[in-house]
Amino acid sequence: MIVDTLIEKIIEKQNPTCVGLDTALEYLPPDMQNELNAISKNANKSALADARFYHLASQLVYKFNCGIIDKIADIVPAVKVQIAYYEELGHAGVMAFEKTIKYAKKMGMIVITDAKRNDIGATATRYANAFIGRNYETDIIFPRADFPSDFLTVNGYLGSDGITPFVEQCKKHDKGIFVLVKTSNPSSGELQNLKLEDGRTVYECMGDMVERWGEGTHGKYGYSCVGAVVGATYPEEAKVLRARLPHTFFLVPGYGAQGANAEMLKNCFDNNGLGGVVNNSRGVLCAYRKRGGTYDEAARAACLDMRADLQNVLGAICAK
Amino acid sequence: MIVDTLIEKIIEKQNPTCVGLDTALEYLPPDMQNELNAISKNANKSALADARFYHLASQLVYKFNCGIIDKIADIVPAVKVQIAYYEELGHAGVMAFEKTIKYAKKMGMIVITDAKRNDIGATATRYANAFIGRNYETDIIFPRADFPSDFLTVNGYLGSDGITPFVEQCKKHDKGIFVLVKTSNPSSGELQNLKLEDGRTVYECMGDMVERWGEGTHGKYGYSCVGAVVGATYPEEAKVLRARLPHTFFLVPGYGAQGANAEMLKNCFDNNGLGGVVNNSRGVLCAYRKRGGTYDEAARAACLDMRADLQNVLGAICAK
Numbered sequence: 210m211i212v213d214t215l216i217e218k219i220i221e222k223q224n225p226t227c228v229g230l231d232t233a234l235e236y237l238p239p240d241m242q243n244e245l246n247a248i249s250k251n252a253n254k255s256a257l258a259d260a261r262f263y264h265l266a267s268q269l270v271y272k273f274n275c276g277i278i279d280k281i282a283d284i285v286p287a288v289k290v291q292i293a294y295y296e297e298l299g300h301a302g303v304m305a306f307e308k309t310i311k312y313a314k315k316m317g318m319i320v321i322t323d324a325k326r327n328d329i330g331a332t333a334t335r336y337a338n339a340f341i342g343r344n345y346e347t348d349i350i351f352p353r354a355d356f357p358s359d360f361l362t363v364n365g366y367l368g369s370d371g372i373t374p375f376v377e378q379c380k381k382h383d384k385g386i387f388v389l390v391k392t393s394n395p396s397s398g399e400l401q402n403l404k405l406e407d408g409r410t411v412y413e414c415m416g417d418m419v420e421r422w423g424e425g426t427h428g429k430y431g432y433s434c435v436g437a438v439v440g441a442t443y444p445e446e447a448k449v450l451r452a453r454l455p456h457t458f459f460l461v462p463g464y465g466a467q468g469a470n471a472e473m474l475k476n477c478f479d480n481n482g483l484g485g486v487v488n489n490s491r492g493v494l495c496a497y498r499k500r501g502g503t504y505d506e507a508a509r510a511a512c513l514d515m516r517a518d519l520q521n522v523l524g525a526i527c528a529k
Numbered sequence: 530m531i532v533d534t535l536i537e538k539i540i541e542k543q544n545p546t547c548v549g550l551d552t553a554l555e556y557l558p559p560d561m562q563n564e565l566n567a568i569s570k571n572a573n574k575s576a577l578a579d580a581r582f583y584h585l586a587s588q589l590v591y592k593f594n595c596g597i598i599d600k601i602a603d604i605v606p607a608v609k610v611q612i613a614y615y616e617e618l619g620h621a622g623v624m625a626f627e628k629t630i631k632y633a634k635k636m637g638m639i640v641i642t643d644a645k646r647n648d649i650g651a652t653a654t655r656y657a658n659a660f661i662g663r664n665y666e667t668d669i670i671f672p673r674a675d676f677p678s679d680f681l682t683v684n685g686y687l688g689s690d691g692i693t694p695f696v697e698q699c700k701k702h703d704k705g706i707f708v709l710v711k712t713s714n715p716s717s718g719e720l721q722n723l724k725l726e727d728g729r730t731v732y733e734c735m736g737d738m739v740e741r742w743g744e745g746t747h748g749k750y751g752y753s754c755v756g757a758v759v760g761a762t763y764p765e766e767a768k769v770l771r772a773r774l775p776h777t778f779f780l781v782p783g784y785g786a787q788g789a790n791a792e793m794l795k796n797c798f799d800n801n802g803l804g805g806v807v808n809n810s811r812g813v814l815c816a817y818r819k820r821g822g823t824y825d826e827a828a829r830a831a832c833l834d835m836r837a838d839l840q841n842v843l844g845a846i847c848a849k
Binding site: 231233291293294296297299300303304307325326327328329330332333335336338339340342355356364365366367368369370371389392393394395396397398399400401403404405406411414415418462467 | 627688714718719734
């Protein structure tokens with residue numbers, strides 16, 4: 210099961226983290242920026258100049274991502290690829306997204322696509338087909354018409370029939386999903402922390418649904434194919450959820466640029482240091498700005514620091 | 530303002546509907562199916578055969594969509610393009626999506642992209658850039674690197690800072706969004722109909738946030754650039770929301786294949802027959818199966834029937 214594979218990679222590398230490939234153009238290092246600037250002065254002036262700009266930009270983003278992946282694949286178990294940064298570049302960007310996730314797979318990494326998809330059942334099936342509808346053949350990098358991810362983030366506002374099509378594909382193709390439960394952003398509490406009549410908060414209610422959606426899909430470490438997104442920026446809520454959802458693996462955003470530190474993350478993990486994977490995006494992609502050197506070497510150094518930071522708090526990660 | 534433009538087109542055509550271009554491959558008529566079948570026997574056998582299949586499929590979907598648009602542009606004010614059906618075909622499908630919305634714009638239709646995007650602020654900005662980040666130049670059909678829509682559907686589970694970036698782009702580029710409030714699917718009540726401690730339901734609470742997000746963006750008919758998705762399949766909830774959200778324009782799915790009839794839709798509209806736009810997807814795209822004839826002529830006939838059906842219930846639509 211893919212959640213077991215993820216856990217085993219985390220144990221093997223003693224590193225419960227993933228690197229977020231939220232590759233905004235402004236994160237690219239100076240040499241790539243220069244390449245872009247050379248043609249960007251013509252962008253927005255004609256459709257053709259525009260298309261050229263976005264095609265080059267997408268190629269550079271892909272090249273940047275490959276550089277990062279090459280330097281971290283031996284120490285980091287997974288990448289989280291945030292599709293919004295690729296959609297911003299139009300269909301050329303979507304191609305860069307597709308190539309990025311295929312390259313990460315080829316390099317042996319687990320791929321989490323962060324797309325927060327959601328819709329009614331018939332349409333949710335289409336999203337599930339697109340992202341988790343097939344197994345990936347590791348020998349194929351040639352662009353093909355799907356976005357083969359190991360995990361996909363989804364939004365559960367529509368209830369069970371918007372989630373079931375994803376869970377069915379998880380079972381069929383050995384994939385996983387992470388449902389938004391308590392998100393890391395400042396205003397997440399506006400809806401998620403409201404109290405329901407029955408005493409639960411909205412995020413607890415969503416968490417309970419997640420635990421239920423995962424029933425019958427538990428792997429050997431006790432976690433199911435239906436995980437939850439739980440922001441590191443809300444350690445109290447994370448503590449509540451960790452206790453409440455014993456079979457739910459957490460995808461944990463918010464470390465680094467969003468303000469959460471390792472101590473705050475502790476609540477997302479069980480006593481064995483398992484139960485979650487922590488994402489860092491900007492802190493890794495832009496590490497070269499603080500550290501100097503090449504962007505890829507700086508990214509690796511940032512990943513090693515993050516691992517050490519978490520190890521300080523979590524200790525050795527082991528199987529139950 | 531775009532919401533005023535939509536309303537004026539609705540009044541001009543006396544037709545408060547949009548056609549959902551949820552163009553699944555299985556909806557294509559027999560001659561297109563035959564073209565696909567001729568090469569689909571090789572799909573899944575190699576990456577190249579696969580890519581060829583999805584490229585042809587995407588071309589056929591675009592051709593099909595153009596056929597529909599050509600036949601309905603004079604009687605229907607808007608199309609709603611559901612991006613999941615295009616993502617299912619990979620990056621070639623995304624290109625077909627992009628070309629479809631540009632063609633619909635060229636033919637004078639309002640474009641609603643149904644993508645239900647959502648994320649934390651920094652990332653929401655990227656989605657906003659992709660879909661509502663620029664004005665559209667009507668003379669450009671050449672593929673360029675964005676998905677220029679007039680309206681975008683979004684999911685508000687993350688609260689204000691996940692919505693504000695969209696609203697900012699709406700103000701800047703004269704665009705609109707529709708936030709999921711009460712969705713049309715069978716299990717939408719699992720979360721949305723739960724009662725909060727303060728007596729409101731979750732969908733009422735989301736509706737109240739929508740009304741607030743739209744403040745200061747009202748057009749001349751009183752509606753703001755922040756609309757709501759309210760399923761026709763829940764007429765009681767629609768009635769509550771119509772009264773509660775006087776400045777919120779509704780995008781109303783659920784008519785036809787999902788089971789709602791014209792009488793159920795009445796609650797989504799104000800006394801002038803304004804306040805909402807009703808979507809029909811399968812009932813139009815697959816009309817040729819029931820009616821015979823070519824798919825595009827059948828689609829037009831289905832649109833005329835739908836308009837008549839709504840006129841029976843709503844009467845003449847007029848400005849306040």
